[in-house]
Amino acid sequence: MPGSLAYFGPAGTYTEEAAILYDPSAVLHPYNTIAAVGEAVSSLATDKGVVPIENSLEGSVTFTLDLLIRESGLSIYEEIVLPINHYLMAKEGTKEADIQVIFSHPQSLAQCREYLERRFPSAQQMASLSNSAAVSDMKESSTPAAAIAPRRAAELYNVEILEAEVQDAANNVTRFAVLAKQDHPPTGDDKTSVCFSFEKDEPGILYRSMSEFAVRNINLVKIESRPTRQSLGEYIFLIDCSGHREDPELKAALESLDQMASMLKVLGSYPRWTGKL
Numbered sequence: 001m002p003g004s005l006a007y008f009g010p011a012g013t014y015t016e017e018a019a020i021l022y023d024p025s026a027v028l029h030p031y032n033t034i035a036a037v038g039e040a041v042s043s044l045a046t047d048k049g050v051v052p053i054e055n056s057l058e059g060s061v062t063f064t065l066d067l068l069i070r071e072s073g074l075s076i077y078e079e080i081v082l083p084i085n086h087y088l089m090a091k092e093g094t095k096e097a098d099i100q101v102i103f104s105h106p107q108s109l110a111q112c113r114e115y116l117e118r119r120f121p122s123a124q125q126m127a128s129l130s131n132s133a134a135v136s137d138m139k140e141s142s143t144p145a146a147a148i149a150p151r152r153a154a155e156l157y158n159v160e161i162l163e164a165e166v167q168d169a170a171n172n173v174t175r176f177a178v179l180a181k182q183d184h185p186p187t188g189d190d191k192t193s194v195c196f197s198f199e200k201d202e203p204g205i206l207y208r209s210m211s212e213f214a215v216r217n218i219n220l221v222k223i224e225s226r227p228t229r230q231s232l233g234e235y236i237f238l239i240d241c242s243g244h245r246e247d248p249e250l251k252a253a254l255e256s257l258d259q260m261a262s263m264l265k266v267l268g269s270y271p272r273w274t275g276k277l
Contacts, residue, residue: 006031006040006049012132012153018080018176019050032129034063041179042073049179050080056173057111064177065226068267069195069236076193076268077180081275084172086112088163089154090146091139096162099123101141103134104148112148114168120146135159175273183245183268190244191221192269194254197228197236199262206237212256213241216249236263244269 007019009030019028029046031037037049053064053076068074086108090099102109102120106127109116116125123146128134131149135157138147146162147153154161184190198205213220219242225235243250245266258264 003027003048004029004046006037006046008034008037008051008130010130010132012135012150012156013130014082014084014150014174015050015052015176016132017150017152018052018082018174021082022050022078022080022176022178034061034067038067038071038074038179041181042071044181047180048077050176051179052174053079053177054175055084055107055111056171057167057169058107060224061107062226065238068177068193069226069238069265072265073181074179075181075183075266076177076270077182077184078178078270079191079273080176080178081273082174082176084111084167084174085151085165086148086167086172087151087154087161088146088148088166089135089138089159089161090144092160094144094146094160094162096146098144099146100143101126101138101145102148103128103137103141103145105129105131105134108134108148111167111169111172115166132156177268178270183266184270186244186246186269187271189272189274190242190247190269191240191272192243192245192250193238193240193267194257194265195226195236195238195267196257196261196264197234198260201233205260209237209257209260212253213239216253218243218250218253238267242272 005026008015040046041049052061134147135153138145221240223239228234
């Protein structure tokens with residue numbers, strides 16, 4: 001029986017594309033916000049959910065990080081890495097010289113900044129709720145408009161593609177997290193995502209916490225911080241590291257880190273993306 005999969009929609013977004021890649025047989029359920037996808041998984045309305053978590057050009061998706069930090073009933077179960085190819089599209093018959101407004105999701109506008117400044121310096125850039133919604137916004141615009149969106153959105157909305165692959169960098173990829181009620185069993189080629197914070201700031205505390213991984217030869221793939229939202233200057237640190245939380249060395253490092261941190265949460269252990277599902 002096919003599983004059910006929530007995703008950050010609507011249809012025609014890159015997240016839908018990632019969801020189809022992850023499980024072509026799944027029954028897909030689009031949700032308008034990342035938080036709503038998390039709620040669908042937490043409440044068991046769907047088996048899993050797919051949300052964007054990091055882009056190679058624009059960095060982490062803060063809404064997803066905050067969801068994982070806040071929600072105790074969610075874990076990263078798997079990851080998907082998808083090449084992002086943006087397409088410029090418009091209603092049939094629209095001439096590029098007439099375009100006055102260009103709609104897209106803020107992340108996509110940022111990823112096409114140089115292209116837009118070079119090709120459409122006078123056009124107004126308008127943020128939409130999603131790349132798919134940008135096409136709808138473009139069709140409803142009273143002034144000549146275009147949208148930047150995935151190829152599938154052009155098919156769904158029956159609009160004309162004016163130019164392909166308009167992103168500024170060829171290596172534009174987005175990492176998506178598959179959310180579930182639990183993380184993935186060990187596979188032998190895994191990653192683990194963790195967040196933690198300290199009760200008080202003091203010299204060397206972050207260095208000492210990171211050394212717990214270094215002395216055990218555990219590779220840190222990524223480290224960043226997010227405000228705690230409680231006080232200015234207080235942060236939650238997030239790391240991605242190689243290994244599974246059940247691996248002896250990583251388990252020991254996390255136990256030592258827990259002794260130093262006021263809060264420690266494993267966001268999930270999951271297979272490292274290799275391009276195969």
